[in-house]
Amino acid sequence: MNTSTIEACIVGAGPGGVATALKLSYLGIPSLLIDKAAFPRDKVCGDAISGKVTTLLNRLDPAILERFNARPIQSDVWGIRFVSPDNKNLNIPFKPNYVREATSAPGYVAKRLDFDDFLIGEVKRRANIEFWEGVEVSTYQKQPNGWAVGTKDGRTIHCRMLIAADGAYSAFSRKQAGLAKDPKHYAAAVRAYYKGVAGLDKDNFIELHFIKAITPGYFWIFPLPDGQANVGLGMRSDIMAKRGFNLREELDKLLREHPVLSARFSQAELIGKVKGFGLPLGSKRRSISGDHYMLVGDAGHLVDPLTGEGIGNAFYSGFIAAEQLQQCIMAEDYSAAFLKAYDKRVDRVLGSEMRLSYRLQKMLMYPAIVNLIASIIAGNQKVIEVLSGMYNDFSLREQLARPAFWLKMFLKKKQ
Numbered sequence: 362m363n364t365s366t367i368e369a370c371i372v373g374a375g376p377g378g379v380a381t382a383l384k385l386s387y388l389g390i391p392s393l394l395i396d397k398a399a400f401p402r403d404k405v406c407g408d409a410i411s412g413k414v415t416t417l418l419n420r421l422d423p424a425i426l427e428r429f430n431a432r433p434i435q436s437d438v439w440g441i442r443f444v445s446p447d448n449k450n451l452n453i454p455f456k457p458n459y460v461r462e463a464t465s466a467p468g469y470v471a472k473r474l475d476f477d478d479f480l481i482g483e484v485k486r487r488a489n490i491e492f493w494e495g496v497e498v499s500t501y502q503k504q505p506n507g508w509a510v511g512t513k514d515g516r517t518i519h520c521r522m523l524i525a526a527d528g529a530y531s532a533f534s535r536k537q538a539g540l541a542k543d544p545k546h547y548a549a550a551v552r553a554y555y556k557g558v559a560g561l562d563k564d565n566f567i568e569l570h571f572i573k574a575i576t577p578g579y580f581w582i583f584p585l586p587d588g589q590a591n592v593g594l595g596m597r598s599d600i601m602a603k604r605g606f607n608l609r610e611e612l613d614k615l616l617r618e619h620p621v622l623s624a625r626f627s628q629a630e631l632i633g634k635v636k637g638f639g640l641p642l643g644s645k646r647r648s649i650s651g652d653h654y655m656l657v658g659d660a661g662h663l664v665d666p667l668t669g670e671g672i673g674n675a676f677y678s679g680f681i682a683a684e685q686l687q688q689c690i691m692a693e694d695y696s697a698a699f700l701k702a703y704d705k706r707v708d709r710v711l712g713s714e715m716r717l718s719y720r721l722q723k724m725l726m727y728p729a730i731v732n733l734i735a736s737i738i739a740g741n742q743k744v745i746e747v748l749s750g751m752y753n754d755f756s757l758r759e760q761l762a763r764p765a766f767w768l769k770m771f772l773k774k775k776q
């Protein structure tokens with residue numbers, strides 16, 4: 362590839378950058394993808410992969426999903442267990458009356474070390490993606506027709522379109538695009554790997570524990586293959602600061618002192634270290650494009666404000682960015698005004714889900730409400746079935762944030 366002036370330079374080869382590069386590749390548009398890490402590399406994450414990701418991979422090329430299913434890196438997930446502040450367990454399957462079949466699971470858990478490396482394998486199959494790994498981008502300079510991107514090892518790339526997919530700590534997003542960190546719309550979380558956690562679900566239901574001391578954040582246990590589990594704790598940054606909350610200390614305390622969790626972890630063994638990382642939440646609308654650039658994934662603050670899910674949203678934004686670049690090439694227009702179409706489409710696809718999640722996140726501030734809702738659900742099999750259907754039906758999910766929905770369910774329970 363002649364790197365003197367190229368069409369697309371993508372900085373960051375996490376899910377967002379890879380999704381952009383793969384989608385461009387299938388559209389016949391070559392790109393240069395750069396990551397400072399050498400793969401396989403770890404990324405601090407809960408490792409839960411939602412159906413959004415597998416749906417998009419399948420849409421791109423069913424062979425990719427077949428290759429994913431053929432690798433023993435993931436556990437197949439069939440539902441979710443919510444644990445309320447008063448310790449009620451609610452098991453909600455992702456599909457009503459499901460029959461377990463590993464290759465068509467509604468969700469998966471795979472260590473990012475393995476999953477991202479799988480994605481890099483897909484990148485390496487594509488002749489029109491040039492991939493530089495172990496190369497850190499250190500400078501960006503605006504040019505009349507694009508950007509000059511400088512690397513720490515002294516190379517300069519001139520590109521017409523810059524796609525910043527360099528994650529939560531994206532320098533481009535902060536300095537060039539001006540997206541400041543807002544603690545009300547930002548979270549921090551810690552993650553640990555454990556072996557031998559007792560009481561994991563036989564169908565790999567992921568567990569979200571809403572514990573009074575940590576709401577509106579939550580503690581999670583996500584089952585991995587080989588009897589391991591991804592365990593962690595996350596909370597909104599402004600609330601952490603207000604309470605003087607230390608995530609590592611709180612995690613340690615929970616696993617030692619919580620009446621239920623301490624028993625489940627009494628024989629469990631920590632693998633490696635407890636690690637932390639930031640989550641730029643999508644609960645505030647921001648501008649994610651400008652003259653000759655687009656922000657993808659965490660660089661564009663697109664993490665779900667309730668669940669902390671960001672891989673699927675990174676994928677969606679990457680696909681949309683690739684299609685937008687195709688439009689730019691056809692129209693020969695890379696201006697900020699033309700690129701507003703990217704922001705609009707991302708908002709159309711992800712916006713209502715983000716806003717719903719934000720409303721639900723705010724509800725979690727009140728443990729008494731969470732307990733009430735949990736008791737309504739636990740006592741009503743019909744509601745559990747409705748909630749199962751919600752995983753695949755967004756219009757149903759929207760009802761969750763409506764007090765009228767819960768009032769109706771409460772009255773039904775009383776009858």
Ligand SMILES: Cc1cc2nc3c(=O)[nH]c(=O)nc-3n(C[C@H](O)[C@H](O)[C@H](O)COP(=O)(O)OP(=O)(O)OC[C@H]3O[C@@H](n4cnc5c(N)ncnc54)[C@H](O)[C@@H]3O)c2cc1C
Nearest residue numbers: 373375376377397406407408409498528550658659671672
């Ligand atoms: C503790 C925790 C738990 C989470 N749990 C989940 C979960 O269970 N499910 C889920 O869907 N999401 C989860 N998330 C969110 C998820 O991790 C992110 O949303 C997702 O990784 C975003 O992908 P990305 O491609 O935008 O960024 P990243 O995955 O962060 O990738 C960015 C890439 O850019 C590279 N890079 C950075 N700077 C440079 C540079 N200067 N030059 C070159 N390369 C650079 C990095 O090396 C990295 O490979 C969690 C996040 C945290 C912190």
